[in-house]
Amino acid sequence: MSRQPEGAAVEDSFAGRCVLVVSTNYAPEHTGIGPYSTQIAEHLAASGADTHVLAGMPHYPAWEVAQGYRGRWRVRERRGGVTVHRRRHTVPPRQTAAHRALFEASILAHGVLAPPRIRPEVVLTQMPTLAGGVLGGRLARRAGAPHVVVVQDLMGAAAAQSGIRGGGRAAAAAGAVEARILRGATVVGVVHESFVQRVTAMGVPRSRVQVVPNWTHVQGPSGDREATRARLGWRPEETVLLHAGNMGLKQGLDVLVEAARLADQEAAPIRIVLMGDGNQRDRLQQLATGVSALTFLPPADADAFPEVLAAADVLAVTQKASVLDMSLPSKLTSYFMTGRPVIASVAAQGGTAQEVLRSGAGSVITPEDPKALLAEVCALAADPERAARIGACGPRYAEEHLSSRAGLDRITALLRLATAARGTGR
Structure with missing residues (x-):
């Protein structure tokens, strides 16, 4: 039609x-x-x-x-x-x-x-x-x-x-x-x-x-990516993994805190960023005490939001292992617009995993597994051509379907x- x-x-x-x-x-x-x-x-x-x-x-x-x-x-x-x-x-x-x-x-x-x-x-x-x-x-x-x-x-x-x-x-x-x-x-x-x-x-x-x-209810990024990274204090040599959106129970965000803790232990040039708000934010900040590889950002306004997403190197969507068929994160539609690869730490049989794999714009790893999460970030950092190839699938998928x-x-x-x-x- x-x-x-x-x-x-x-x-x-x-x-x-x-x-x-x-x-x-x-x-x-x-x-x-x-x-x-x-x-x-x-x-x-x-x-x-x-x-x-x-x-x-x-x-x-x-x-x-x-x-x-x-x-x-x-x-x-x-x-x-x-x-x-x-x-x-x-x-x-x-x-x-x-x-x-x-x-x-x-x-x-x-x-x-x-x-x-x-x-x-x-x-x-x-x-x-x-x-x-x-x-x-x-x-x-x-x-x-x-x-x-x-x-x-x-x-x-x-x-x-x-x-x-x-x-x-x-x-x-x-x-x-x-x-x-x-x-x-x-x-x-x-x-x-x-x-x-x-x-x-x-x-x-x-x-x-x-x-x-x-x-997709946000526009694609159009600003200066390096200027945005500099404004946020993200160094050129570090790989930034960003989670944007609600910090609630079903997101299972402890996995990102523990992955950052492992990055500290291994002295990996990885920065993990939690941007947003929610009823678990205070608890997560307490859990992350002393973890230098993890930083928190307040929610970005509507204009800045796509620019911050695009300034990251990798975008994360996480869910507790028990979350199967009750929710599809709305952040995915925004993630796909950025041209950045997505790591989905979610149950393989759930709708979120299906959507990420269908788009071709990311990978699915075992949920609540910080070692697997950090390993996938490091793998993408070590192979920028693969990361760019995967990330480029997102805007195409969004244009065709979203x-x-x-x-x-x-x-x-x-x-x-x-x-x-x-x-x-x-």
Whole structure:
């Protein structure tokens, strides 16, 4: 299908119609799920839809409410042609099952007590929050509208696989709620095919499940790489391995701390950098006391982010060995744009490994194995031609498969499918 008819179909389907996007994460958050929800809503608004978003207060990845929103219960604002309805919720200082439950309950309670005063003709919910899924379904039913759910993370599996304290007990309850949400949706989109089997096992007919991969939401680097390295204090002779993004439990970032410790012991010219924020950052900094090969950076702003990624020599994506089919790191789409090789310290049978290998832009090593991680960094440093060859696959893969236009077209096609299904009584 050509792009011009696709765009025309979007306008024909949604111009003048009220669309509600439910997503706890939204701009100004510029990492994780927020950028995708923002681009979807703004794309629909630009297509002529009366677009509204029910969102939380900006808090990710720092897990701290952003300045300008603290102490406020409700906010209504216009951003990029979209009306955003924000509702206050708890922001847990630590990730435990109990804290997560309180987080979800506060989102649900405030959304039920103060829903947006609109009557949407279609509702799109971005999950990983269960509360968002419940609210989206409730608002869709109240309006007699189709409900589309896009699954970014599988929460029941996340509780079981991430290592969160009390997660084992919470997994069954979260999975039951999640299954109910997905079975009640008109159409379910999943960001990777590795999610399909688990979603259909919840009782969702395969005919209602569509694969809608995320896309690259950052521009490729355009600045002076050497100047960026100099500004960051990275020496020309050292190989920099960078992890960018959330520092949470499921990332299993201890492996990078221990790899840096080994680099110190071997006097290897390796610098490992953790850039970002998250509920594990303080613990990781304590763990890294005395490790000179490891440095921490605050999150980069949207403009600087691709330049910092490209200034590194190798990019890391890590997950705990138990993480299999519940999450696909959104950072991968940004990594591929840089032209730098990726090392994935993840389970070989999971969706993250599949995506890295499919792209040709990186290698997969045993998760939670600092020796293997350091060895792969050293191997790439010793063979710059191989590193360049692997890294060059990323931008090609992103251009062919991960363009924002293609991603947004997939989402709007999902909405059209849902409205058509509702029209036929499905």
